Amino acid sequence: MSDSAPRRARVRAPELIGKGGWLNTGGRQYTLADLRGRIVILDFWTFCCVNCLHVLDELRELERKHRDTVVIIGVHSPKFVHEADHQAVVDAVERYGVEHPVLDDPELATWKQYAVRAWPTLVVIDPEGYVVAQHAGEGHAHAIERLVEELEAEHEAKGTLRRGDGPYVPPEPEPTTLRFPGKALLLPSGTFLVSDTTRHQLVELAEDGETVVRRIGSGTRGFTDGDARTASFNEPQGLALLEDGSVVVADTVNHALRRLDLATGEVTTLAGTGRQWWQGSATSGPAREVDLSSPWDVAWWNGKVWIAMAGVHQLWAYDPADDTVSVTAGTTNEGLVDGPGDQAWFAQPSGLAATPDRLWLADSETSALRWVDLDGAVHTAVGTGLFDFGHRDGSAGQALFQHPLGVTALPDGSVAVSDTYNHALRRYDPATGEVTTLATDLREPSDAVLVGGDIVVVESARHRLTRLRLPEEAVRVEGAAHRTQREATEVAPGALRLDVIFQAPAGQKLDTRYGPSTRLLVSSTPPELLRSGEGTGTDLSRTLELDPDVPGGVLHVSAMAASCDDDPANEYPACHVHQQDWGVPVRLIEGGANRLPLVLAGMDEPSMPGQN
Structure with missing residues (x-):
């Protein structure tokens, strides 16, 4: 802080406590005393939260510029039961390219010590171990960088700044064909196109779902158009086939839609500027002049590409006829409210599936299955709100999901739900209003596609596609209901x-x-x-x-x-x-x-x- 800024009573930063221990440190356990002399930024996050993922991306440049003075510590503080599983945190740290130490705090011990109330929250600790700032929400990287520069000057002059390498130790890379794949698409040729999210590529697999036909994208984070070798993506997710035979890609962290020419491998940008949408930004206009926010899935429906805009809790659409984008449903408020599209509330819509009369969507943070009718009105089939989730079959009013990321239309009019945090594939039948379980022991399924009488599931945390025969009867599991762990x-x-x-x-x-x-x-x-x-x-x-x-x-x-x-x-x-x-x-x-x-x-x- 500048000398003219008002000073408050200095508060010693509470110790960092987490039953799950430390990640990205090569096995070493740290205390705040070990970090004395460095500027420490605590990032209280949970991996289900798209705002938290935005903050991870905001902090990358600050990490790079101030690597010898700043130590960022992610404090993983779970909302969902699944997020308290240590292996799930390990997976998430790799999945989202977190390049700093992470404290796994499944019991929210450090969260409570710092009186945190919202995901994400950033806390800045000076080199002498005192809290100097706390910000909830996203969009604070520039303000924090100014504070970091002031703290560097102040503590350099006092002799209390310690420069040097930080405690981050990268994990060993794993030699899998796919790495945390997100979505899949069955191509007219019978092959599969898969978004290989963590490796920032698209991968075409043969009909066996295992053999690589080709890779599209350089494999490094970037936002570059070009051929299959030079084009670059940033954590791509959703895929949809267009009428002209090309594929539209939800390039999530680039906040853009990309087009893949399947014949040539050429990648071009359809929509988005590469900048994240903020309140006050345009909500319609020429497609490449309007900012988007974490598009997670796409579907061709009623002559447009519908977009699950997870970052702002809305549905948007790209119209190829006039090359424009616009909001189609949602207010940007996070929650579960049905009604006309301009009044509905969503919470990180993350999966789409189109049928002639309905657009189904997985609304992940409300653990809900919802749909849009031809008039644009929004309805909820299963789910009650932000804080109720679990694994329970039965009538739609009683059934529970846990953070589903994918939905797949089935031939009989029912839908399969990739119930991600329950590691299950579920089925909702609109004719009966019943939810059943099709399969369990799937590791974080995030999407599924139909292939004849089989369904091929994207097992994201097992880094593979898994083929299942659609069973005639559901597998019965013991039901469970949960609420968030926040007090x-x-x-x-x-x-x-x-x-x-x-x-x-x-x-x-x-x-x-x-x-x-x-x-x-x-x-x-x-x-x-x-x-x-x-x-x-x-x-x-x-x-x-x-x-x-x-x-x-x-x-x-x-x-x-x-x-x-x-x-x-x-x-x-x-x-x-x-x-x-x-x-x-x-x-x-x-x-x-x-x-x-x-x-x-x-x-x-x-x-x-x-x-x-």
Whole structure:
């Protein structure tokens, strides 16, 4: 921080504790004392969370530029039961190219010590072991880099900065044909095209699903058009066949759609700029001039390429007739709300499957199977919200999935769901409203394609395609239901003061030129939890009335603030939109808190543990 910045009482950073131990350190266990003299950035993340994946990408350049002074420590803090499995964390660290140490904290011990409330959260610790900043959400890499530069200068002058190599030790590469494949497509030739996500390639496999026919892409992260050898991708996922015989690719971390000419192997860009979409960006227009955000899957439906835009919880579409993209459903609010497309809420839609009258989708963070009708309205077949998941067969109202990533239309009108975190293939039959289990012991299935009477499953964490005969009867498994491991905030019934705390970054001010610059949206699960206070308004503080007859639930809060550079001499100041969504589990008890403070990131001043 600069000398003119206000100082707060210094808070010693709590120790790093995680029952799962350390990854990417060559087996060494670390304490904060071992890192004294370095600037430490803690990244509280969980691998289901697309915002967390965005932060991993934001931090790559900072890691590279400040490798001799900064140590980034990922603190893996699970939401889903599957994410508490140590091997799943090991897989995720490799899958997403995490090149810094990771502390596996399955019991959320360090999360609680730092009073973290949201995924992702970044905490900055100075070389003397004191917390100097805390930011929730994504989009803070530039602010943190400025702080890092100030800390480098300050502690270099004090003699408390220690430069040198960091503790990161890369794992040994594994010689598998595929590495964490994402999606697959059956080509007209009978071969399979697979997105080899972690190796940033597409791989064509022979009809046996094992023999490599060709690889497309250089195999290194990049955003380059060209032939099969020189073109580059960045963690590609979804694949769909177009009417002209080419393939559209969801190039997820490049925030783009790419086109593959199957005959020549040539790769070109269909849509996206390579930049991530932010609030205030265009939501329609010429395809290569509009920013996208983590497109995860694609499907050809009703004359357009529909896009599961996981990064902003929406569905978009690319129209080849006029070479444009536009939003087709979703508000960017994260949750499960049905209705007309422009009012629906999604939560990381990650899998699509088209039938003549429905577009099915796997809505991963709500563990839901949903669909869009020909009028554009959104419906839910299975699933109840962000915090309920499990493995339970039965009627649609009782059945549970756990973070599904893929959905496949079956010939009889039913759909197969790649129930990723349950390691299972499930089936939903719209005619009966029943969910059954087709197969278990699949390691993180993320997609499946039909081949005659068989179904070929992408076993992402086993790095292979697995062929199964569709059974006549489901395999029965013992049901289980879960809620997230986050502890509920204890609040008093009745009046609860909600305060979203926002301070514009240094050198900026709230933008009030065109009216109110803030927005607050509040809802709850179940809806009966809120007697009053739900809805949208412009004040960042609001009094909610909680029904004492409802024992608890989740408050869904979405806040936005717009700020602009505070320079009267600048006729065209740069403006910034700050947005954060929270799902806050609450439990109503007498004597509980009557105020709920939430920090909307945007402050350059430090935020201490407990303030967020």
